[in-house]
Amino acid sequence: MQRRGFKMKKALLVTHVSGFVPQFEMNNVRILQHMGYEVHYASNFHNPSYGDDNSRLEGTGIVCHQIDFARSPLKIENIIAYKQLKHLMQTIHFELVHCHTPVGGVLARLAAHATHTGPVIYTVHGFHFYTGAPIRNWLLYYPIERFLARYTDMLITINEEDYQRAETFSAKPVRRIHGVGMSLEKKDILLGAQLTELRKKLGLEDSDFIIVSAGELNKNKNQIMVLKALSEMETQNYCYLVCGKGPLKEKLETYVKEHQMQDRVRFLGYRKDLENILQLADLFVMPSMREGMPTAVMEAMKYQLPVVGTNIRGNRELIVEGKTGYLVPLNDSQEMAKKILDIMDHPSLKKEMGERAAVKITEYSSELVEQEMLKNYKEVIAAYKQGST
Known part of the structure; x- marks a missing residue:
């Protein structure tokens, strides 16, 4: 009082x-x-x-x-x-x-x-x-x-x-x-049956390699770079979950249709349950042109996800090259595709990078x-x- x-x-x-x-x-x-x-x-x-x-x-x-x-x-x-x-x-x-x-x-x-x-x-x-x-x-x-x-x-x-x-x-x-x-507490840990239910709700196959990004759909967040990288990959064994809303949604959806990627890309909008989505994921991508200290990357690392991101300020401090993920040149979609495939093709590397990411994020x-x-x-x-x- x-x-x-x-x-x-x-x-x-x-x-x-x-x-x-x-x-x-x-x-x-x-x-x-x-x-x-x-x-x-x-x-x-x-x-x-x-x-x-x-x-x-x-x-x-x-x-x-x-x-x-x-x-x-x-x-x-x-x-x-x-x-x-x-x-x-x-x-x-x-x-x-x-x-x-x-x-x-x-x-x-x-x-x-x-x-x-x-x-x-x-x-x-x-x-x-x-x-x-x-x-x-x-x-x-x-x-x-x-x-x-x-x-x-x-x-x-x-x-x-x-x-x-x-x-x-x-x-x-x-x-x-x-x-x-960054709160290191993991909320609402999903058990096997819950993960299966969420995968089903999102239309995901058990064999899909799940790639996630989170952020406003705008020029700076640069989701188009990820779409270009995925369009260059021969494998179709993935699904890209795009979390966020914004002014470029229609343009990004048009690109997906033009490249016949509708079955491989989901636009999920703004998600209050992002932490649940991250528990499904195999890889997080951060293609931004500019960041300060990207909290979305930090959240992904907390859930033991490797990160492929652009070599920019902020990303550089969180992503330790070859240890917690990969840094690629801005707008180099071919190099991003290579790094995504490298992690897809090496499950043990994905696991090791994710574990190191979870340790790294304790500094924040x-x-x-x-x-x-x-x-x-x-x-x-x-x-x-x-x-x-």
């Missing part, structure tokens, strides 16, 4: 899409609540991204504030969002601001600076400028992030490439954590990341208080 006259400290989380906190940041919410903070969340709740985003916030104790963020940083609507954020910070006294996502990170730091709100933490879940990124990304995002670093009391990265780049900015300190925290456990974030919160709060006196 709150003591009479006692004012609870308030922390503000900011993202431009409302699904981000329930999907990735609930560990941080719990840490802040245990530290005595009332957690507020500013986002666009009319723009869900991960299924039933908003309903997952119910019963969490989080106070939500609608901010009309646009997804694109170039949209004029973000001027309105900035004014809304500024008004929120002027109306409610926040003792901590923790922002995520590019648009949320930009507007939150500008608003916090304008209203003298702090300290401000920005967690980078993958800079849009990265090794191999289009020059447009460097011209647009790099100057913005470098400039805003001066309004950042702590900048946190989740992979090594971003950490090394952020170290050159004026934000001090820069910290690196091991992703967003929720317990470890929670310890890192608790330390980071305490550090930035103490430094801010000291600087304010």
Whole structure:
């Protein structure tokens, strides 16, 4: 029970899409609540991204504030969002601001600076400028992030490439954590009969080699690379389960029909039971063009799956070449096909890679990341208080 006259400290989380906190940041919410903070969340709740985003916030104790963020940083609507954020910070006294996502990170730091709100933490879940990124990304995002670093009391990265780049900015300190925290608990372990029932429900043959990917069906997630790789394989002894929804679904389905792969590819949509699907799988694929620290890969590794992924930031830290899976050049569908076939043809290799993957992922456990974030919160709060006196 709150003591009479006692004012609870308030922390503000900011993202431009409302699904981000329930999907990735609930560990941080719990840490802040245990530290005595009332957690507020500013986002666009009319723009869900991960299924039933908003309903997952119910019963969490989080106070939500609608901010009309646009997804694109170039949209004029973000001027309105900035004014809304500024008004929120002027109306409610926040003792901590923790922002995520590019648009949320930009507007939150500008608003916090304008209203003298702090300290401000920005967690980078993958800079849009990265090794191999289009020059447009460097011209647009790099100057913005470098400039805003001066309004950042702590900048946190989740992979090594971003950490090394952020170290050159004026934000001090820069910290690196091991992703967003992966629960190592395996939920709803399926027994033999349950696995058989699920295979039947999905129309899978007992002899099928099950390949799975998970993520929004968009250009960045690059599922077309997997389809091209599979179309080049002579064997038909597989089934590719595509988990996720998104704007490119129709285009991907058209490719499947044109290459007569309808019997070998299933579009499953957004799956709340992804962990059940992973228990069926033999291999996970991650063909993305850009990642920060892919949680889908981490989930797959937890279930002892080898991973074939593109040789990009994030994937490189999780997939140990030849040990927990294979890294292939971006959009090299022929090389991806070779690596898929290698694992298909060598069951003992698949088993060994999967076992090593499950060991590797313990480095990214929720317990470890929670310890890192608790330390980071305490550090930035103490430094801010000291600087304010």
